Amino acid sequence: MRLVLVSILALATSGCGDSGSDDELLVSAAASLTDAFAAVADVFEQANPGVDVILNLAGSSTLREQILEGSPTDVFASANFSTMQQVIEAGVTSGPPRIFAENRLQIALPAGNPGGVVGLDDLANEVLLVGLCAEGVPCGDLARTVLVEAGVEVSVDTNEPDVRSLLSKIEVGELDVGITYVTDVISTDGAVEGVDIPEELNGVAAYSIVALEGAGDADLARAFIEFVLSRDGQEIIGELGFSSP
Amino acid sequence: MSHGALHARLVIERSDDFRLDVDLSIEAGRTAALLGPNGAGKSTLVSVIAGLLPIHSGSIRLGDEILDDPDSGVFVPAEDRGVGVMFQDYLLFPHLTVLENVAFGLRSRKTETSSALRASREWLTRVGLEGMEGELPGDISGGQAQRVALARALATEPRLLLLDEPLSALDVTTRTALRRSLADHLSEFPGPRVLITHDPTEAFLLADEVHVMEAGVITQTGAPDEIRLRPRTKYAADLAGSNLVSGEAFGGRVEVGEFVVHIADQSLAGPVLLIIHPHSVSIHRVEPEGSPRNTWSTVVRRVESFGDRVRLQTGDPLPLTAEVTGAAREALSLAPGVPVWLSLKATEIGVEQHG
């Protein structure tokens, strides 16, 4: 009996610690940065031996919630600026935010285009299974703005909570069409095809990055951000479809 | 409707290497007791006759109908056999009232509910439980539960009645009282009746014929007296061991024919059954002195050995079975025809009221 109590206490106290050791960097990044930041983290770790970059990927608004509730994040990268602003207003950031990439929307379809989609107007087709990101998610808000601009009354069948789950459902063909970022389509290596949205209608997402107060190692956080903004970093994310700001 | 006889000739092999090999016939209107120790296979036999378990070879016939015959592929399931069973532990449905329990069989056979309930009420009255209709099995006494179980089995007017240890779960006083009413109900039942028990008193008092069952086989069949006086196996000898003698009691004296037996209880009156264990009978070559109230001279009729135990049958005026050790037999030179004196203490005689 005593043994049980002691081990419970030991477990409880071992969990307490600071937000990140000197060797760990917790980066909370928007889901659409999954591949890009994985590549960036790899190169950063190689250049800084002993450093372990931990990626926390989710919808930008989910990440905002986590940060506001005290998640021990060191660096925050958001897919839309209003989310970034909310975090700044909460007073938990250290230093100014920097815009490091832009992303455009694209119509995404399963390889082979079984639904025969050619443009935005097809999203009004009730027969097709149409997916969008949920409202409140940057990808979702942006897509809706574009559709309103284009005068399309979209017949949505599902509002996915983040762009990656939307993408995977398109990839397996359970959805006929959706609107995701260009980078997402590229990341599937052909499993998902893209149809361009006319430039005058298209929405642009501005990705911003900032260091957070209370970061384990402020220098390390700053170094990471600098790397993302550096020519090498920009080249990495450019290869995946992002455009420079 | 005339009821058919039960003919059961069967073999069954249970998963734990136990084998039941039985040949049993019981005429309508007769009560047969299956007497045996626990583990003899009696409950398995109940399940088999009731149709809850199939046999492996042989056949079971009730009247003209074949109930189970593996060779010709006939098996009548329990619900179609018309066998009324009173189970050990009674198995009254705990979520149904006493009345609903008794009516269960009738209602399952699509009898209209109101007439089923009416018949069930009559049965409850017949077993003396009028007024208990709405009680739940969990709230009634053991004796009452026993009577509900009996009524439930009889209500469907079965062709054969199977009673598995009907009195074992009861305390001694209740047992005696209910044994008498059970005897009445049994004699009123027109078909064959099979009574499973490990209690010889029960068997000898209620049955017309006794079948001794040991380790899955019937080792002896006969009228109660025959088993008692001429047991063929050690177990039967142990059972029958207790001498059962009927007599008329008054003021501490019991008249058995011309003979008088003195018993301890002065208050009893009327027909009684005396239970005298062979061990409590002392054997002497000369008239003994001493306290025992019951002393008489008689002659040894038969001597049988069972290992180191020796059983003697003695003759008139009160034929009894007595038991001594082999050494004692040697010492007293006991053999058929030898005159002996028997003594028996009044306090060692068991008495049950009869009738």
Place this chain on the structure above:
Amino acid sequence: MSRRSRRRWPPAPLVLLGALGTALVAVPLIGLLWRAPWADLGSVITAPVVLDALRLSLISSLSATAIAFVLGVPVAWLLARVDFPGRQLVRGLVLLPLVLPPVVGGAALLFALGRRGLVGEPVYEATGLVLPFSTWGVVLASTFVAMPFLVITVEGALHNLDQRYEGAAASLGARRWTVLRRVTLPMVGPSLLAGLVLTWARAFGEFGATITFAGNLQGRTQTLPLAVFVALESDRGVAVAISLLMVVVSLIVLVALRERWWRVS
């Protein structure tokens, strides 16, 4: 001479651990109450998005419970009473959703019953029937994750039931269906009820499989848990309000059942 207290206190370690266990559940609930938008609660709860979600949650959880009953009781009965080849495997399969992460379950359902699914594709080609992204998809996902609760409780109860009662019923002339209806099921009644409540509760709270298989659309597939998740994106207050609504509904069901849950036949 000291006066000894007539009341014996329960052992201290038990009280301590018990209090800790209760706190583990109570504190998050208190957290919800603390963040609730008390001023706007009325208008938030009655907004169309919430009412739609409530309606969908109730319909889907009750339907899932009903289907789980109709299919689960026979499965439990077969597992408990019939010794068929592969019984252990079947039991493992049927209980798998208990340990499978719900999202994995949803993905599996999608791969099996989606338009391009193993079974779904031929069905779609033949009948045009699409299960994902529909209310029936929600019911299916909920049934998938919740049915094991019913099977496990009922199978356990059937195992513990003395089968001689069923033999007694048969000896009285009852056919198998009558025995099931009048003896077996009533005698496992309390366990069956507990199983149904657990099943309903699981279905009511189901999220991962629903969102993966049925998707998320107000009025068609957006149940209360999905609505909470989506609301967290934009308006935390709304999320908390809907969460409180779910807590209230669950409490009503649990309190209504109280002692009946524990009463042994």
